Amino acid sequence: MRSFIQQAFPKRNLDALPAAAVGFIIILLYTRHSGIGVSPDSVVYMSAARNIHSHGTLLDFNERPLVVFPAFYPFFLSIGIFLTGLDPMTYAPALNALLFAMVILISGRIMEGFLIRSTWQKQAVLSCMALSPCLLEVYSMLWSETLFILLLLAFFITVRSYLQSGTLKSLLACTGITALACITRYAGVTLLATGGLLILLQGTLPFTKKFQHALLYGFGGSLLLALNLIRNHTIEGTLTGMREKSLTSLHDNLYYYGNTLSYWLPLPKDHPVFGFWAGVVILLILAILWFRGLFRWPLASFELMAVFFTLFYSLFIIISATFSRYELINSRLLSPVFFPFIWTISTELTTFTRVLRRKAGWMGPAMALCLWLTWQANQYFINKENYDGIRDAGIPGYTEDPWRQDSEFVNFLRSHKGIFRKGYNIYSNADDALYFFTGIRCDMIPHKVFPQEINDFYQEPNCYLVWFDDNENSELLTREDILKHKKMIQLYKLSNGTIYVSEENPVKDYRK
Secondary structure, eight states: OHHHHHHHOGGGOGGGHHHHHHHHHHHHHHTTTTOSBOOHHHHHHHHHHHHHHHHSOOBOTTSOBOOSSOSHHHHHHHHHHHHHSSOHHHHHHHHHHHHHHHHHHHHHHHHTTOSSOOHHHHHHHHHHHHTOHHHHHHHTBOOTHHHHHHHHHHHHHHHHHHHHHOOHHHHHHHHHHHHHHHTTOGGGHHHHHHHHHHHHHOSSSOHHHHHHHHHHHHHHHHHHHHHHHHHHHHHHSSSSSOOOBOSSOHHHHHHHHHHHHHHHTTSOOSOHHHHHHHHHHHHHHHHHHHHHHHHHSOTTOHHHHHHHHHHHHHHHHHHHHHHBOOSOSOHHHHGGGHHHHHHHHHHHHHHHHHHHHHHHTTHHHHHHHHHHHHHHHHHHHHHHHHHHHHHHHOSSSTTSHHHHTSOHHHHHHHHOGGGSOTTOEEEESOHHHHHHHHOOOOEEOOBTTOHHHHHHHHHOSSEEEEEETTOOOTTBOOHHHHHHHSOOEEEEEETTEEEEEEOSSOOSOTTO
């Protein structure tokens, strides 16, 4: 940990402060209109943090055990509540701005440890990070990636310290960071695998000692995750919640992967053929660079660790998305590899530019400048389009004006909480939205793939259905399905939502 702090200490990294300050200010500007961005995942994190602080329980907004996400990010947010006395919705903009500035600052310090160093390269890369649409999206939302990326950078620093020294102290520091990353996002297992392989490949220690260190790292790095999973299975009977089978093929996921990186790079976007082959080619290039780096760079080099993690994490996301269903591969899911990915690109370009400069003089720097301007121009136009909407209506999600202020249905629910009778269960196609705007707890309507839950829902005699027109989800029962199989009385109809009731002995006027 001391090494991590020394690496990030701004006195040794003053030239990274301007980019960090720009990133800090932009996040504050993004969140000025309506606060931090909130998605359904954000509601889970926020409600769990509130429950940890108030009751010491790891429960979500429906007072159900939190199993879909690991425990550390809600715990981290609860620490913020304890220290500030404020709700996460209040302090999150400042927190995320600070986290974003920290990751830019630490990234700059890491780049000073590159084998191939260049002041111009560092400034160019940091400016791209500060203006990255991918990172700006992540750090303007209440998402666990904001903390996970910081832990990833700490992992790079601590594992490098171990590979250079081989000491138990540095190994324990790396193990602790990995353990926290694994219970921040389940994808933290990629750090566990990356670190374990690097320890086994370490060349200065005897194999017996390396093997012992690898076992210690594997046990310590996975201990908190194992406890989290055991707790999940004991309470809910599943390790990470109900995970449905993926609807996207390997081909599809390679396309989404390539298309996402095409948005990062100045490449054609939303083209099915190009996106697929872009994904395949990028993975092949990463594999070649890693294999070549094993013979070209020291194992403890940031360059080698960056390309290896980028390759390994990319494969993990693509393969897991092929077997398990979650959101389509996008910038949020791939955001942890943005830093190592751009490090890898900049390292190769710096090497090529130096060779070209020796042979063609000014052509090398001119080419590098053109590439940087092209990258920034791509980011500028994306950011301009995004900010035009954010400035006027807020960050997309539940804090955006169409949800927060302009929704007739949301405003009605806020001012008529008493319409729901006691003893009646409430169901909704957006249970997180109902809780976020009103504090009312309800159940999500059943998913189509769970017939027993569907049958139980249809058999329930007395219940409400709160239907948000703006939150269609193809995985859930449709309104048409529900009205076809269950007798529901329309209670209130508004411009973007409807409330229904089903009961054995209905009364004439539910407004009284």
